[in-house]
Amino acid sequence: MSHKSNVMLRNLILLSLIIPMIITCSTKSATLSKDKSTTNDLASNDFGKAAENYKKFCAGCHGEKMQAFVDRKWKYGKSTEEIYKSIAVGITDAGMPAYEAAFSKEEITDLVQFIQKGLENQSLFEGAQKLTSSTVKTNDYTIRLDTMVYGLEIPWGMDFDKAGNMYFVEKKGTFSIRKTDGSIVSITGLPNLKSVGQGGLMEVELHPNFEVNKRIYLGFTKPKDINGTENYTTAVVYGTLVGNKLTDLKEIFEAAEYSTSRHHFGHRLEFDKNGLLFISIGDRGKEKENPQDLTKYPGKIHRMNDDGSIPADNPFVNNPTAVKSIYSYGHRNPQGISIHPETGQIWDSEHGPRGGDEVNICLPGKNFGWPLASYGINYNGTTFTDKTEIEGMLNPEKVWIPSIAPSGTAFVRGDKYPKWKNDLMVGSLRFNYLSRCIIKDNKVVDEELLFKGVGRMRDVQIDKQGFLYIAVENPGAIYKLVPVK
Ligand code: HEC
Structure with a gap:
């Protein structure tokens, strides 16, 4: 190593000694590294x-x-x-x-x-480190993983209607419904989208009143030719489901500006209890330009009405230069957002840089610090900030070191897993498990790792009956978590 990289390495070693000490005080994440x-x-x-x-x-x-x-x-x-x-x-x-x-x-x-x-x-x-049984003991329950769908590539998002039909999208650009009788139908009428790098068809969300209006929202990577080069951004449309087709597509969100970057799109959709739609958008790999700049869309959590109009009480509506849909900012790549069943607050999971993955409570108008404050370091080993907190910016509720690459999230509600009630489930892409973040008094106090080796976990959702589902990659499958007596 050169002299420069020696200094880098020393900083790295120092950091890796100091950070776990800080973390252990507030959470148990450091035990992961052992x-x-x-x-x-x-x-x-x-x-x-x-x-x-x-x-x-x-x-x-x-x-x-x-x-x-x-x-x-x-x-x-x-x-x-x-x-x-x-x-x-x-x-x-x-x-x-x-x-x-x-x-x-x-x-x-x-x-x-x-x-x-x-x-x-x-x-x-081949076959090593795979989950070997479809029935798994956890601290509180024995859970059977029922295969709902198998043989997919990368399932990215899913949602459920009241009858229990499952709506799911694959990154490559397919949208399907798994009916309660087990049959699978594919849905046509999708917007123009592109599966590229970390983007593609990433999210499906049913309108809170879907049973009446049949309205479905999709989040995806949208391509655009700019001077002969393909550029991308993240967009949101909704349409009405008629038979097996999405009709009357209306685009309500486009995260300007377009760029050739093929990573950090985000991206999740979630309705809160008041029927407002939250949208998470990653920084598109431009951390210096985007997350701290309120005139730009990337690196933010946005909030809008179900028709794409801006709620009158959004935090930056009176800021003349700000993007009016911004709800919170200073985010890196939030790939999970969920509404706490009791507080109604929105929690995100986000991919930090190496060693800086986070769970945050996204309060309105607040700055979550990226890239000015972070526990993580650059992937190539260089540091970009020595600050883990800054006055006026909010700290994460939980930090993962090493990074687990958190993806979709879901709060546990209902009566199917009473001992997990109100805990936040977070899928890990990197370590192939489901993290149960145990929450007491609105704080993450402990963590249980479930279904180790089940596969790169892309999403976790809960249906209207209160059953949890996990979506994993390669081979892509969606499993239902059934507690057995
Ligand atoms: C910031 C994320 C990131 C880090 C860190 C990273 N890579 Fe990659 N790497 C990628 C991506 C993204 C690709 C392209 C994957 C694709 O296009 O399918 C890639 C591709 C590669 C490829 C080409 C694979 C192929 O399909 O031909 C190799 C080899 C590789 N990486 C090795 C490494 C090694 C060795 C390191 C550590 C020194 C490393 N990478 C660190 C993200 C990363």
């Missing part, structure tokens, strides 16, 4: 420091297990030269950082060999 079952991959000393470097620098995006990373559809090539190139110069448009400044040539070569060893071993690892 969980040996999530770490050991190939022997650490086989390829120089490659295993260690992978864990430190790559796992945040590619998963703790290099073995899981190599088990993918390779896009940029598996030869020594191609993997070297991917790591050294990055694939910046897709969100893969360049590492030639952070690592020496030898370190990159070690990483390449480490990854290639993983490719060779792939068959040995």
Whole structure:
């Protein structure tokens, strides 16, 4: 490592010592890092420091297990030269950082060999670390995972009507209904959307009065040609379901501005008890420009009426330059939002940078600090701020170190799991489990990890009968969590 990277490494070590100490005081998240079952991959000393470097620098995006990373559809090539190139110069448009400044040539070569060893071993690892039984004991319940849908690619969002029919979307751009009789129908009439990078068809939300008005909202990545180059943003439409078709589409939200960035779209939709629609939008990878600027849409939680008009009491309606739909700001990539069943407050889960994933209570008009204050550090190991809190900005209710890559969330209500009542369920994309954030007096006081190894978890939802559902990727499936006596 160069002198610069030595300093970087020292900062890193310091940070990794200090942060868990801070965190342990308020939450139990630090215990996660001690969980040996999530770490050991190939022997650490086989390829120089490659295993260690992978864990430190790559796992945040590619998963703790290099073995899981190599088990993918390779896009940029598996030869020594191609993997070297991917790591050294990055694939910046897709969100893969360049590492030639952070690592020496030898370190990159070690990483390449480490990854290639993983490719060779792939068959040995197949099936490892998977959930082996569909009945799982938790602290409070024995839960049977009933398969509702199987063989999907990436299911991203789901919702339920009162009769128990399940509405779900896949990233690649399909919208389907699983009827209570088990049949699956696909819905046509979708808006022009694009599955690209971290975006695609990401969310489906039924209107609170769906049984009467048949109105459905979709959140998606919208492409636009600007001077011959495809640009993207996040948009929201609603339509009326007639038969198996969404009709009379009306676009009510477009998170200007368009950009070529293919990551940090957000994005979730949620109605609160008053029928107001919340929309979470990621920073689009432009943390310096977007989250703190009230004239810009990205890096915010927005709130609107069901027809797209702005509620008169939105916090920035009287600010002449602000985007009027902004509800809270300073967010990075919120991929889960849920309304607390009792307080009615909106909670989000957001992807922080490495070591800075958060759960926040998004209060109106408040600043959540990104990127000025954060527990995390850059993916390439450099720090962007040494502040974890700033006067006037709100601190997270929970921080995950290491990052779990939190996705969809749901509060537990109803009577199906009384001991989990009002707890916040958060899916982990990185560690393949469901995190039960135990909440007392509006604070996250503890965490239980459920269904370890079930798969990259994209969403968790609760139906009108009070049953929880989880959506996982590769192979994509949706399971219903049925407590067994
Ligand atoms: C900030 C997130 C992020 C981090 C950190 C990261 N990557 Fe990536 N990486 C990506 C993305 C996104 C892609 C592109 C995936 C795609 O297009 O399918 C990618 C692609 C790659 C590819 C090409 C895979 C292929 O399909 O050909 C390699 C190799 C790779 N990464 C290795 C690494 C290594 C080694 C590290 C750590 C030194 C690392 N990455 C860290 C996000 C990341």
